[in-house]
Amino acid sequence: MALSCMRCPAEAAAVSARRAAAPPAAAVSFARCGGFGRSAAVECWRVQAVAPQGVKVPIDADMKNAVTPTTPPMVENGSPSEITLDEFEDLAALSKNNDSTVSITVVGASGDLAKKKIFPALFALYYEDCLPKHFTIFGYARSKMTDAELRNMVSKTLTCRIDKRENCSEKMEEFLERCFYHSGQYDSEGHFIDLDKKLKQHEGSRVSNRLFYLSIPPNIFLDVVKCASKSASSVNGWTRVIVEKPFGRDSESSAALTRGLKQYLVEDQIFRIDHYLGKELVENLSVLRFSNLVFEPLWSRQYIRNVQLIFSEDFGTEGRGGYFDGYGIIRDIMQNHLLQILALFAMETPISLEAEDIRNEKVKVLRSMKPLQLEDVVIGQYKSHTKGGTTYPGYIDDKTVPKDSVTPTFAAAALFINNARWDGVPFLMKAGKALHTKRYVAEIRVQFRHVPGNLYKGSFGTDLDRATNELVIRVQPDEAIYLKINNKIPGLGMRLDRSNLNLHYAARYSKEIPDAYERLLLDAIEGERRLFIRSDELDAAWSLFTPLLKELEEKRIAPELYPYGSRGPVGAHYLAAKYNVRWGDLSAEHYKA
Numbered sequence: 001m002a003l004s005c006m007r008c009p010a011e012a013a014a015v016s017a018r019r020a021a022a023p024p025a026a027a028v029s030f031a032r033c034g035g036f037g038r039s040a041a042v043e044c045w046r047v048q049a050v051a052p053q054g055v056k057v058p059i060d061a062d063m064k065n066a067v068t069p070t071t072p073p074m075v076e077n078g079s080p081s082e083i084t085l086d087e088f089e090d091l092a093a094l095s096k097n098n099d100s101t102v103s104i105t106v107v108g109a110s111g112d113l114a115k116k117k118i119f120p121a122l123f124a125l126y127y128e129d130c131l132p133k134h135f136t137i138f139g140y141a142r143s144k145m146t147d148a149e150l151r152n153m154v155s156k157t158l159t160c161r162i163d164k165r166e167n168c169s170e171k172m173e174e175f176l177e178r179c180f181y182h183s184g185q186y187d188s189e190g191h192f193i194d195l196d197k198k199l200k201q202h203e204g205s206r207v208s209n210r211l212f213y214l215s216i217p218p219n220i221f222l223d224v225v226k227c228a229s230k231s232a233s234s235v236n237g238w239t240r241v242i243v244e245k246p247f248g249r250d251s252e253s254s255a256a257l258t259r260g261l262k263q264y265l266v267e268d269q270i271f272r273i274d275h276y277l278g279k280e281l282v283e284n285l286s287v288l289r290f291s292n293l294v295f296e297p298l299w300s301r302q303y304i305r306n307v308q309l310i311f312s313e314d315f316g317t318e319g320r321g322g323y324f325d326g327y328g329i330i331r332d333i334m335q336n337h338l339l340q341i342l343a344l345f346a347m348e349t350p351i352s353l354e355a356e357d358i359r360n361e362k363v364k365v366l367r368s369m370k371p372l373q374l375e376d377v378v379i380g381q382y383k384s385h386t387k388g389g390t391t392y393p394g395y396i397d398d399k400t401v402p403k404d405s406v407t408p409t410f411a412a413a414a415l416f417i418n419n420a421r422w423d424g425v426p427f428l429m430k431a432g433k434a435l436h437t438k439r440y441v442a443e444i445r446v447q448f449r450h451v452p453g454n455l456y457k458g459s460f461g462t463d464l465d466r467a468t469n470e471l472v473i474r475v476q477p478d479e480a481i482y483l484k485i486n487n488k489i490p491g492l493g494m495r496l497d498r499s500n501l502n503l504h505y506a507a508r509y510s511k512e513i514p515d516a517y518e519r520l521l522l523d524a525i526e527g528e529r530r531l532f533i534r535s536d537e538l539d540a541a542w543s544l545f546t547p548l549l550k551e552l553e554e555k556r557i558a559p560e561l562y563p564y565g566s567r568g569p570v571g572a573h574y575l576a577a578k579y580n581v582r583w584g585d586l587s588a589e590h591y592k593a
């Protein structure tokens, strides 16, 4: 990783924390090798970590796992000398950075996601110096395009979102020069052999690391993985594959996809992306919980009355009806994005921040949940609506959607976690398209219990719910974390008011928040798996939703129709009321004028 990448301070903090937690580890020595006439001395160090038992580990092995003793390096020019662990890690990083290269192939480069998210995220990483020194980006798709045409296409979607910064257009030019295109079929090993040749030309004699981003429809995932792994894998570095959702459409198809992927890849090579995990406030959830004394003690059924996970968009499936109709909102949003947030919210404290420790806890909480029951779910579908002289189309008005479609574009559900911490606490999810909200809203609302024996009860009237504390984590838009509290209105009287203790990101931080895809791409390049979905997590997630999805489809249960731009089906309110809950997002702050 380039040393000026803005992630470095945080990364350094994480490394320091790990170091502080680790037992006094290895002594580290390094020796200069001579005679190669290299100018950069750092490329010429032979570095070894010497573990307490005297076991020596070469630097390019994974220090955690390498246990094989190696013979000491030949010291041709000087004796081994001691360096600190910090110096060692810096040297190791620098040495690796110079000797290796990363090739990123965006498969499906002509598509919507590639243009909208992946190329812009790669550019932002480049701008921030977060990409390795040597990298190449290839677009791959069937469409015929030259390198220049790809660059032209990509340049239209790149923005200097890091606005008010210097050299943005220069940086864009530099970035585009590192982007290339290869046209090929997704199931042609021959075409991937051609890609491999082109990649090799760019990689030269460096250790080649290869990342394939599958930005394509799921029915061709396996063709691509087969061809890429057989004909375009790295021979001397790592090969990783980012897989976009949907990961199947139920337990069986998801398991079949995993089995298919594992014919060609091992689990550690598979990076199943859920871009919600890369969102700043979702990342911050664990920090909020585990680094503030005030929250963690309250984080249980003792103090929390209910938790709400809410997603809404003020637009329909525009242009994606064909894909959407085969999936519906439950698979599109709930089974992945909202459930992932729920798992992070509700998991027990992991042993450490290591990927496997966090993912183990997420799996545990998912496995503690009761599969969804039909009576705990409400589904809806938007219909055409005319407002202010404009007619907004209904879902089935989309030409790619069958006229008799019963696919839900809205769903609300009540989920429960059967463990000691959360027994009886409703976790309510609500997700919908073409609603009345501002743009796209994603938030977590935590409603606390009533204050027992509240001295100020008389000041709240009969509606005590209104007086309870509520913690809101607004994932988007306009990121914020605020806590609703009761306070006294200043003055001689005693009148109470509701106010927000508000961490509003735009006011607190001047720096723009990176897009989720930036964080996740960087993690995949660095081999950080914490924010990617492991196969057992995926199985657990599907187990919760599959029986319900099958029942909905087998019985062809009709969704409740709601007008485009409305607040969604009233059934959602009855569902909440069944569990004595009021949706927290119904206040004016959420709605357009």
Ligand SMILES: NC(=O)C1=CN([C@@H]2O[C@H](COP(=O)(O)OP(=O)(O)OC[C@H]3O[C@@H](n4cnc5c(N)ncnc54)[C@H](OP(=O)(O)O)[C@@H]3O)[C@@H](O)[C@H]2O)C=CC1
Binding pocket: 108, 109, 110, 111, 112, 113, 114, 141, 142, 143, 186, 214, 215, 216, 217, 218, 220, 244, 245, 246, 323
């Ligand atoms: N778009 C989005 O906002 C999001 C997308 N995703 C997921 O990301 C992936 C890519 O999405 P998106 O870019 O929208 O997809 P597209 O439909 O735009 O497809 C991407 C590319 O794949 C090729 N392609 C499309 N359909 C077929 C087909 N039937 N057979 C073979 N090739 C095909 C086309 O390239 P060519 O014809 O040139 O080969 C197309 O440009 C999907 O898995 C999607 O579910 C996930 C979250 C959000």
Ligand SMILES: O=C1O[C@H](COP(=O)(O)O)[C@@H](O)[C@H](O)[C@H]1O
Binding pocket: 275, 313, 332, 333, 440, 442
């Ligand atoms: O995965 C998906 O997410 C988008 C919403 O993502 P966001 O980052 O814009 O909130 C949603 O529109 C789409 O239907 C779904 O497939």
